[in-house]
Amino acid sequence: MPHPSSSSSSASVDAAAKGVKLERYASGGGALLMRRAGSSKIVAASSHLLFRATVLATLALVCLFAVHYPSLLSRSFRLSAAAAASSSSSPPRQTSRHRNLLGSSSAYAGAAWEREVRRSATPRRDGGMSVLVTGAAGFVGAHCALALRARGDGVLGLDNFNAYYEPGLKRARQRLLASRGVVVLGADINDAALLERLFAAVPFTHVLHLAAQAGVRYAMRAPQTYVASNVAGLVSVFEAAARHADPQPAIVWASSSSVYGLNTDAPFSEDHRTDRPASLYAATKKAGEAIAHAYNHIYGLSITGLRFFTVYGPWGRPDMAYFSFARSIVAGEPITLFRAADGTDVRRDFTYIDDVVKGCLGALDTAGKSTGSKSGKKRGPAPLRVYNLGNTSPVPVTRMVAILEKLLGKKANKRVVTMPSNGDVPFTHANVSHAARDFGYHPTTSLDAGLRKFVEWFLQYYKIDPAKLAKGSRVGTKTTKKKSMGAISAAS
Numbered sequence: 001m002p003h004p005s006s007s008s009s010s011a012s013v014d015a016a017a018k019g020v021k022l023e024r025y026a027s028g029g030g031a032l033l034m035r036r037a038g039s040s041k042i043v044a045a046s047s048h049l050l051f052r053a054t055v056l057a058t059l060a061l062v063c064l065f066a067v068h069y070p071s072l073l074s075r076s077f078r079l080s081a082a083a084a085a086s087s088s089s090s091p092p093r094q095t096s097r098h099r100n101l102l103g104s105s106s107a108y109a110g111a112a113w114e115r116e117v118r119r120s121a122t123p124r125r126d127g128g129m130s131v132l133v134t135g136a137a138g139f140v141g142a143h144c145a146l147a148l149r150a151r152g153d154g155v156l157g158l159d160n161f162n163a164y165y166e167p168g169l170k171r172a173r174q175r176l177l178a179s180r181g182v183v184v185l186g187a188d189i190n191d192a193a194l195l196e197r198l199f200a201a202v203p204f205t206h207v208l209h210l211a212a213q214a215g216v217r218y219a220m221r222a223p224q225t226y227v228a229s230n231v232a233g234l235v236s237v238f239e240a241a242a243r244h245a246d247p248q249p250a251i252v253w254a255s256s257s258s259v260y261g262l263n264t265d266a267p268f269s270e271d272h273r274t275d276r277p278a279s280l281y282a283a284t285k286k287a288g289e290a291i292a293h294a295y296n297h298i299y300g301l302s303i304t305g306l307r308f309f310t311v312y313g314p315w316g317r318p319d320m321a322y323f324s325f326a327r328s329i330v331a332g333e334p335i336t337l338f339r340a341a342d343g344t345d346v347r348r349d350f351t352y353i354d355d356v357v358k359g360c361l362g363a364l365d366t367a368g369k370s371t372g373s374k375s376g377k378k379r380g381p382a383p384l385r386v387y388n389l390g391n392t393s394p395v396p397v398t399r400m401v402a403i404l405e406k407l408l409g410k411k412a413n414k415r416v417v418t419m420p421s422n423g424d425v426p427f428t429h430a431n432v433s434h435a436a437r438d439f440g441y442h443p444t445t446s447l448d449a450g451l452r453k454f455v456e457w458f459l460q461y462y463k464i465d466p467a468k469l470a471k472g473s474r475v476g477t478k479t480t481k482k483k484s485m486g487a488i489s490a491a492s
């Protein structure tokens with residue numbers, strides 16, 4: 001297709017050429033002179049037009065770059081981060097990840113984009129919810145998005161696809177969601193302009209805010225990313241929901257069992273002390289709970305915090321112990337097991353993903369409405385809640401490894417060390433009576449049953465032949481292009 005400016009300039013040149021012809025026929029003797037005069041006019045007109053065309057083209061390029069700048073940036077960031085991830089098995093440093101921290105223009109716009117967003121977010125059942133799920137390409141986010149979609153709710157996902165762990169797994173989750181009609185936008189929660197645009201385009205009834213910097217021990221290596229995601233990012237979501245959404249949605253967000261920190265009363269109850277975090281990760285989640293209080297108090301936002309207890313299962317997080325141990329066992333590499341300072345086994349209240357998904361949906365269903373409005377007026381107090389979502393039965397990590405060994409048919413090469421002082425806690429144990437009372441939360445999956453489902457998925461996803469494992473051969477877990485995209489879990 002010809003460029004508009006180039007087609008108009010060629011039209012003008014044609015007109016000038018016609019002028020030369022007319023002049024030639026109009027005057028006999030002075031024809032040569034007039035032709036010369038005509039030619040110099042043409043040269044002047046052409047260079048003028050050329051100059052205008054160049055200015056216009058430059059302006060068009062500048063506009064194009066301004067519109068696409070964030071996506072171009074994020075693409076190159078993704079590539080370099082992915083390269084960093086593939087060169088190391090441990091999470092890469094992410095110092096440049098939150099470039100949008102102070103807000104930015106967004107690459108998203110246009111009628112087609114809005115149609116896509118609305119289509120994904122529109123419920124398909126009477127009285128269905130319209131939910132913005134942040135961290136939708138993450139482990140819990142993807143499962144919840146699928147479960148919401150399966151029951152007819154509208155879902156729009158948001159994820160920045162950072163390289164904390166393999167972005168390929170996040171992309172695979174995104175494709176799975178797309179196959180069920182759920183759009184996941186690649187954007188950061190700190191992109192305030194985008195959040196405003198989304199709330200302007202869709203009257204979300206709920207936000208399920210799961211985007212965060214996860215991982216307890218990684219906070220020692222990349223502290224700023226925790227502040228950027230778990231504090232600044234949370235504020236960005238609350239700000240948009242409180243001051244730019246009409247009506248205000250109810251918000252359910254991911255806190256963490258780690259907020260109990262040095263608490264020794266067990267099982268952990270929501271009434272226990274949470275003012276002694278043992279890690280920066282825990283501190284940012286605790287800060288989030290305080291920030292939630294402020295937004296609820298000032299703006300009348302309905303806010304529910306969910307304290308997740310070591311969630312595991314198919315499509316899980318490769319940085320977590322059960323997943324990385326499975327990989328190491330398969331690859332014949334050693335694993336490091338932490339032992340508490342008093343010599344006892346470290347224990348976790350491992351919670352299966354399907355149980356957690358039921359808890360998340362229960363929390364959304366009972367959230368209660370926000371009472372504020374864009375104008376800043378609050379009609380009265382709005383719900384402010386916090387719940388434990390655990391399994392209520394802690395299991396030693398050594399037992400978790402024994403189950404994996406049995407399921408994989410291969411022994412782990414174990415190295416036992418005293419737990420380093422890196423923010424870890426020796427045990428977690430949830431009391432879930434509040435969640436049971438308010439939305440019927442009853443976890444039903446044992447660690448044996450849950451890990452069996454995880455290992456089935458794990459072997460299928462990484463195309464590992466269990467028969468080869470049993471013979472003790474070394475098998476890698478590199479992903480291949482043609483991955484299995486089976487059902488994500490029973491809950492969905």
Ligand SMILES: O=C(O)[C@H]1O[C@H](OP(=O)(O)OP(=O)(O)OC[C@H]2O[C@@H](n3ccc(=O)[nH]c3=O)[C@H](O)[C@@H]2O)[C@H](O)[C@@H](O)[C@@H]1O
Nearest residue numbers: 214215216256257258308309310320321336337338346397
């Ligand atoms: O419950 C929570 O709130 C948290 O649960 C997990 O944190 P964590 O329980 O530390 O999970 P893993 O990293 O999978 O560790 C599980 C257990 O394995 C142990 N472990 C971990 C790594 C390792 O190399 N060796 C080892 O023995 C840890 O001490 C811990 O007891 C998640 O990673 C956090 O994002 C989440 O917020």
